[in-house]
Amino acid sequence: MKKLLVLGILFFYFNNSFAQEERKIPFSVAISSHLIKYNQKIDAAYQDRDLERAEFLFDSLVTNHLNGTYMDNFNVYPLKGESISLEEYEKPIFLITSASWCVPGIGEIPALNDLADRFHDQIDFVVLFWDTKENLKEKVKEYTQNIKLVHIDEKTNQDSYIINKLKHALGFPMMYFMDSNKKILDIRKIVTHHSSETLSNSYSIHFNSLSKGVSLLISNLDLNSETSTTESDTIQNKDNRSEEERNIDEEYEIYKREQDSLNNNTKRKNN
Incomplete structure (x- = not known):
């Protein structure tokens, strides 16, 4: 009887422990599960020219279904050297998806460059172009060396299941903020403004927007550091x-x- 009681207690303990483990839902699975309904609703919003509802639908999709998922691993290609997998980036990631035909605000890249120069020791700044290597070469001179420029040619890439979701599901340019474990903290659109904005105003608009993403990554990094320290102190001073x-x-x-x-x-x- 005592043995059965002990076994029952052990079963309950381990079963409860496993139940409390975080379920790591891949981004590709989450977006696939909700994409059809999202597209139907957002298409209707655009047909009605209800931009406010369209923004609400996007925010709702990200907040309720995508944040907290884990980005699938896939390969990207720098201008020099071999391909790099996403999991090889060890720091939190500030990822921007773009293309050579996207026209950024006049102050966007200067603002991003300044943030990358300041925070590259703590964050990996990556700009991913849905483009060819030749087109990427034309963009290099615009960015600081503290930003990693990579590209993916959708026709030749082997990770089509995730590339398709990243490129076509939410569109681009887009910003993805991930912790060092590739857990998605947030996804945001690049802000836009009228082409007549001055360099100074454009820089301020983009700096304020981009810096919110940096703050999110830094605060999460600090929180994890404090949690680790607290756990260590608890063990030592239990x-x-x-x-x-x-x-x-x-x-x-x-x-x-x-x-x-x-x-x-x-x-x-x-x-």
Whole structure:
């Protein structure tokens, strides 16, 4: 009976532990599950010229179904060297998907360059072009060296299942913010403005928008660091004693063992 009780307790413990583990839902699975209904609703919104509802539908899809999923691993291609898989990036990722025919605001790239120069030690800034290697070469001079420029030619890439979702499901240019484990923290559209904006105004508009993504990644990085520190401190101080108190207690334990040993020797001699 006791053995059955112990086995029952162990089964409950392990079953509960596994149930509490986070389910890592791939981005491709999540977007596929909701894309048909999303496209139907957003097409209707655009037909009605209801841009406010279209924005709401996009935000709702991201917030309720895509945030918290994990980006599928896929290969990208730099101008030099071999292909790189997404999982090889070890830092949190600020990913922008674009193409050579996309026309950015006049202040967008300068604002992104400034943020990358400042935060590249903590974040991997990656701009992914749905394009050929030749077209990417024309863009290099516009970006700081602290931004990783990569490309994917959809016709030749082997990861078509995720590439198709990234390129065609939500459109581009688009911003994806992921932690170091490739967990999606948020997805946002690149802000747009009228082409008549001055460089100064355009820079301010884009800097304010892009910096929100940087802040999200940095704050999440700090939160994870604090959590790790707290867990470490909890393990080390689980009995709530200070370092000095632990040292005193250890010395007392040593003294007590010595006294017990002396007393036992005395008893043996008397016997």
